[in-house]
Amino acid sequence: MDELLKAYGRSTSYPFHMPGHKRKAITAMNPYEIDITEIDGFDNLHHATGVIAKLQQDWADLYGCKRAFLLVNGTTCGNEAAIFAGTREGDTVIVGRGCHKSVYHAMALRHLNPEYIQPNVRDDGIPEPVTTAQVQEAIKEHPRATAVILTSPTYEGLCADIEGIAGAAHAAGMRFIVDAAHGAHFGLHPGYPKNPVSQGADAVIVSLHKTLPTFTQTACLLLPENSGIMSERIQKYLGYFESSSPSYILMASAAAAHRYIKAHGKEAMEEHLHRLGTLREHGTNLKHLSVAIPSPWEAGTTADPSKVIIAGKDQLLSGESIMTALREEAQLELEMATPTYALAMTSFMDTEEGYERLENALFLLDEKADAWSNSIPIAKVRQLYEVRREIGMPLSEATEATTAKCPLKQAAGHMAGGFISLYPPGIPVYAPGERLEAAGVEALEEAIDAGFAVDGVDDHKNIEIIIEA
Numbered sequence: 015m016d017e018l019l020k021a022y023g024r025s026t027s028y029p030f031h032m033p034g035h036k037r038k039a040i041t042a043m044n045p046y047e048i049d050i051t052e053i054d055g056f057d058n059l060h061h062a063t064g065v066i067a068k069l070q071q072d073w074a075d076l077y078g079c080k081r082a083f084l085l086v087n088g089t090t091c092g093n094e095a096a097i098f099a100g101t102r103e104g105d106t107v108i109v110g111r112g113c114h115k116s117v118y119h120a121m122a123l124r125h126l127n128p129e130y131i132q133p134n135v136r137d138d139g140i141p142e143p144v145t146t147a148q149v150q151e152a153i154k155e156h157p158r159a160t161a162v163i164l165t166s167p168t169y170e171g172l173c174a175d176i177e178g179i180a181g182a183a184h185a186a187g188m189r190f191i192v193d194a195a196h197g198a199h200f201g202l203h204p205g206y207p208k209n210p211v212s213q214g215a216d217a218v219i220v221s222l223h224k225t226l227p228t229f230t231q232t233a234c235l236l237l238p239e240n241s242g243i244m245s246e247r248i249q250k251y252l253g254y255f256e257s258s259s260p261s262y263i264l265m266a267s268a269a270a271a272h273r274y275i276k277a278h279g280k281e282a283m284e285e286h287l288h289r290l291g292t293l294r295e296h297g298t299n300l301k302h303l304s305v306a307i308p309s310p311w312e313a314g315t316t317a318d319p320s321k322v323i324i325a326g327k328d329q330l331l332s333g334e335s336i337m338t339a340l341r342e343e344a345q346l347e348l349e350m351a352t353p354t355y356a357l358a359m360t361s362f363m364d365t366e367e368g369y370e371r372l373e374n375a376l377f378l379l380d381e382k383a384d385a386w387s388n389s390i391p392i393a394k395v396r397q398l399y400e401v402r403r404e405i406g407m408p409l410s411e412a413t414e415a416t417t418a419k420c421p422l423k424q425a426a427g428h429m430a431g432g433f434i435s436l437y438p439p440g441i442p443v444y445a446p447g448e449r450l451e452a453a454g455v456e457a458l459e460e461a462i463d464a465g466f467a468v469d470g471v472d473d474h475k476n477i478e479i480i481i482e483a
């Protein structure tokens with residue numbers, strides 16, 4: 015494995031994917047030399063008073079917020095701690111259906127009663143962020159909910175109206191937790207969207223490793239000055255969900271990244287935005303491919319310019335085909351692909367050479383359009399999101415229920431025993447405890463036959479269902 019990784023690191027493959035350091039060292043660091051445990055003088059992440067407390071304050075200052083809890087188990091543990099800190103056992107919460115599995119896991123463990131908001135799906139198959147109107151409606155329907163939990167930005171970089179939603183949530187006495195895993199660079203330059211921690215959210219979790227030059231698993235949980243969630247409760251639940259042997263290698267990489275951003279960030283981010291602007295402009299000359307990059311300066315508050323969405327115009331080339339062609343013909347590795355689009359993740363650590371290779375490869379692919387024969391079944395993506403669900407059993411009970419395999423085609427009327435999701439982006443079609451209906455089963459079967467990757471359905475088209483007494 016280590017040899018494989020080293021060989022890959024030396025290969026000509028270019029990473030348009032996480033982590034944000036893009037395999038470029040920002041400091042000389044020998045992991046063996048700095049891998050320690052909590053020895054005298056090196057503080058304790060779970061009770062920071064020294065060098066780690068200072069590092070956390072540095073990150074809080076960078077984001078302009080009150081507290082930053084450095085995380086070494088990703089946004090995953092930050093989401094879990096924020097949800098436990100921001101709710102009580104059995105609470106009702108309003109939650110975006112597109113949230114990460116860590117949110118579902120926390121809701122199950124906390125015995126929460128989730129009231130979901132289903133994202134709208136755009137014509138190009140991209141799920142939109144939850145809207146303020148949807149949240150207002152949900153608040154009206156569930157006035158006793160205690161928290162609103164949303165993802166913003168989405169995987170594709172689309173941002174919710176955080177200020178509007180925070181206003182609605184707070185007016186109803188609810189806390190507002192934002193999973194901003196993909197927005198660690200937000201708020202660090204005016205060309206990127208604002209950070210939700212400055213827009214009224216009570217707790218915001220950012221994966222440093224996704225878009226900044228830090229090692230995988232580093233993240234921050236941010237609290238604003240007037241958060242409705244007590245920092246003591248966050249600290250307590252981080253003790254439940256985060257390793258009791260936090261890696262100093264990971265913390266050191268967060269320290270190096272902070273220093274790098276202070277010293278070179280402005281220049282690097284401006285270059286990043288400039289390169290994206292050039293790619294965006296040149297991309298308009300493509301005939302059969304579209305390269306969607308929001309304009310950093312105009313649309314900066316509603317979408318992240320660093321997420322480059324590449325799709326075939328006229329639905330003639332699938333995202334998977336684009337991703338494969340870029341890998342095989344130009345050794346460019348993208349972050350992900352769905353049937354309708356592919357996603358290249360950029361960061362301010364990308365090189366000029368990387369952009370040149372991407373642009374050249376896109377134009378070469380564009381010239382081969384005559385050979386494209388796919389027909390992208392966007393309607394099938396829609397069908398999957400529009401499936402109706404009846405809750406047969408609360409999520410927390412369903413995750414503990416006894417399950418058995420059942421052929422998908424015979425699953426109508428049964429309750430899902432696990433998550434069944436279109437992956438990527440991973441939005442559950444059915445969550446545990448939700449009863450499948452015939453139209454949903456049909457939509458899943460059609461999607462699988464059309465080549466969609468559906469998590470939770472095995473190679474023999476079986477799913478887990480709950481055994482009912």
Ligand SMILES: Cc1ncc(COP(=O)(O)O)c(C=O)c1O
Pocket residue numbers: 087088089090091113114116165169193195196221231232233
């Ligand atoms: C929206 C969202 N939230 C949370 C996570 C988990 O983040 P991490 O890998 O930092 O634990 C992911 C991971 O991809 C994600 O996409």
